[in-house]
Amino acid sequence: MEAMGQTNGAVGANAYFPGPKSENESWVRAEFQAIIDDWFDWRKAYRGDDPPALTPAERMAPDFLKEREILAQELQRLKTLMRRETPTYSPRYAGHMVAELTLPALFGHFTALLHNPNNTSKEVSRVGTVIEAEAIAMLARMIGFDPQQARGHFTSGGTVANFEGVWRARYRLDHWLALALWIAERTGEPLDVFGAAHMGWARFKALVDEHSPQQEELRGASAVAGNPADVFRRISRASGEDYLGPVVLVPGNKHFSWRKAANVFGLGEEAFWSVGLDEDGRLDLEDLERQVGRAARAHRPILAVVSVAGTTETGEIDPVDRVADLLDRWQAERGWRIWHHVDAAYGGFLCSIPGGPHEDVLEDETISALRAVARADSVTLDPHKLGFVPYACGAFLVRDADRYAVSVFDAPYLERPHLADDLWSATLEGSRSAAGATAVWLTGRTIRFEPDRFGAILAGTVESRLVFQTAIASGVSDARFLEPADTNILCFSLGRKGEALSRSNRRTQALYDAIRQGGEFFVSTTTLKSPHYAGQIARHVARHGGEADADSLVLIRCVFMNPYWASRDVRERLIPEFIDFLRACIAKLD
Numbered sequence: 001m002e003a004m005g006q007t008n009g010a011v012g013a014n015a016y017f018p019g020p021k022s023e024n025e026s027w028v029r030a031e032f033q034a035i036i037d038d039w040f041d042w043r044k045a046y047r048g049d050d051p052p053a054l055t056p057a058e059r060m061a062p063d064f065l066k067e068r069e070i071l072a073q074e075l076q077r078l079k080t081l082m083r084r085e086t087p088t089y090s091p092r093y094a095g096h097m098v099a100e101l102t103l104p105a106l107f108g109h110f111t112a113l114l115h116n117p118n119n120t121s122k123e124v125s126r127v128g129t130v131i132e133a134e135a136i137a138m139l140a141r142m143i144g145f146d147p148q149q150a151r152g153h154f155t156s157g158g159t160v161a162n163f164e165g166v167w168r169a170r171y172r173l174d175h176w177l178a179l180a181l182w183i184a185e186r187t188g189e190p191l192d193v194f195g196a197a198h199m200g201w202a203r204f205k206a207l208v209d210e211h212s213p214q215q216e217e218l219r220g221a222s223a224v225a226g227n228p229a230d231v232f233r234r235i236s237r238a239s240g241e242d243y244l245g246p247v248v249l250v251p252g253n254k255h256f257s258w259r260k261a262a263n264v265f266g267l268g269e270e271a272f273w274s275v276g277l278d279e280d281g282r283l284d285l286e287d288l289e290r291q292v293g294r295a296a297r298a299h300r301p302i303l304a305v306v307s308v309a310g311t312t313e314t315g316e317i318d319p320v321d322r323v324a325d326l327l328d329r330w331q332a333e334r335g336w337r338i339w340h341h342v343d344a345a346y347g348g349f350l351c352s353i354p355g356g357p358h359e360d361v362l363e364d365e366t367i368s369a370l371r372a373v374a375r376a377d378s379v380t381l382d383p384h385k386l387g388f389v390p391y392a393c394g395a396f397l398v399r400d401a402d403r404y405a406v407s408v409f410d411a412p413y414l415e416r417p418h419l420a421d422d423l424w425s426a427t428l429e430g431s432r433s434a435a436g437a438t439a440v441w442l443t444g445r446t447i448r449f450e451p452d453r454f455g456a457i458l459a460g461t462v463e464s465r466l467v468f469q470t471a472i473a474s475g476v477s478d479a480r481f482l483e484p485a486d487t488n489i490l491c492f493s494l495g496r497k498g499e500a501l502s503r504s505n506r507r508t509q510a511l512y513d514a515i516r517q518g519g520e521f522f523v524s525t526t527t528l529k530s531p532h533y534a535g536q537i538a539r540h541v542a543r544h545g546g547e548a549d550a551d552s553l554v555l556i557r558c559v560f561m562n563p564y565w566a567s568r569d570v571r572e573r574l575i576p577e578f579i580d581f582l583r584a585c586i587a588k589l590d
Contacts, residue, residue: 016102016447016457017388020090020564024103031107039114086522091565091574094558095522097312097346097385105389108442112435119154119432128434135437138444139381140397142454143344143351144374151404152397153427154383154437158345159257161380161396163428166248166261168378168398169304169339170224171406173197173246176204177301178221181231182213184238185221191238197246197301198336201402228266239299246303249291251275251283251318252532253311254343267303279535280484281528283307283318288326292338304339309373310347313526313557314482315489317347319365321372328375342376345394347487349386349449350458356451358459361466366486377403383440386458386561393436460566461488467571468560468578475579476586480504480544482536482555491526491555493540494586500547501537505554507589512556514585521578528553 018024058064087093089100117128132154140150155161180196183189199207219225223232223245235243245267250258252274262269273295276287288305295302305327307318320342330336344351347370353359354367362370373379378398383389398404406426447454465488472479472492482491494511495504512525528537530551537553564570 093522095524099562102388104442104446105439108439112438117434132437135441142449149400155394156392157394158382161394164396165341165378182221193299200337246301250306252277281536309344315487317486320369324375345382348381352455361462389439464560464565488560490558501550508554524557
């Protein structure tokens, strides 16, 4: 059997996707019918001697039939409306981070929707909660965590998963700092805020054993469990320095969810310090060191350092491995245990590629970064992106039970609660559908998140980006590609030799408008802005000798995550058509 994802057959796309022209229609219809049949049989079999709620006479009554007709008409209206929806399943769509769904994900999602388990509690989700735990273990193994030790749960998306990381990082830091504050007030010793806030659980336990604080005393010293304004004043007195609270270090390529987190957790947007980007648009390690030093001098504990594996704009992957190296060095040399969260909402599933037969589609530094995701404390994934799972489905994972601990509403402050029977107290969301977990579970049971299976399909999407870039470079002389391109996202601008950036931006925006109006293919546009992307913008313009007379860069953005581009027939037919369409659009600009 040919490897999954290859262009000479694309076994994965053939066997595990519906097909852009509904090629697998008869099989898919049969499976959907089997799911519905099983659901009806399940309902009929439960307590077979219970009386029916609807009699045949009631179901044939005129009023009943009238209501059925109303529902049928409105359902038809809905179906008609949805036929006007964006055809994101088509290989012609390369606009945003959405594409086709796998058949296992569709079948799993649909099955769970019918049974409707709520994973807030095992009482209402006896099967769904077990499936969730197994699916989390599959994802943990994929990113390199020990599936026996890792913990996590599914969320409605990456935003909430990122919030979960902040919540747990705050829990840890708050416990350590509360204990140190209580001891400082009790002994009169000056409080080392930065050192105390990163002491580690081993040191925490040793101090608890030595000083034997009472639970209520520590709760009173907690900025989370107690009064934060009062606790901040007490920390200031004990340390001799004005205490302004912790900070979160996020790269300039951050997702918008981090600004939301600042508001939701009451940290204030000032507390989210931006780490500069290098000329590749990735987190700048030297600036990370500067920001950590700045925080230490200001006695501002670091709630978390965030790396991004697959940025929203361009798909670039931060040097996660080198960030982890820095954090390990600071722990070894200074005793600082700083939480590392990797926002891998987009790129996390690419962890299935390294170690397989197709890893050469990725650069060595990208492979190193993806392998280092396993060194993080917590990770965000979005199965509804490169997992090809229906919306809305995110996932939050941590390396072990200690890192999963969070402030719950019914647990003693000195205890570190782990995975309970009912997850509602340990998740930000209360009610949670099992549909996302079930979709991931069935995908993992069939395609499998392994390098020669799911990884091969994703490698095919990266290869598609490379093929498209070559075709555009040959067919459009003034196409200027943003470098580097770490994943399956291709960004380019129009730029004649020596052309001013301001004019290049206007032509690129006009090209996007022409593509959108033409309607033959779907792309998107993004704008990189200074100061965050200043280095990358300058280098991009310099490559064609342009004049950098603007502080932003407008780009055409093509997301080649559609699996059907792995088909040679699709490539041979649609790539020339896309290039001709692109040329026609450009011709209208001149």
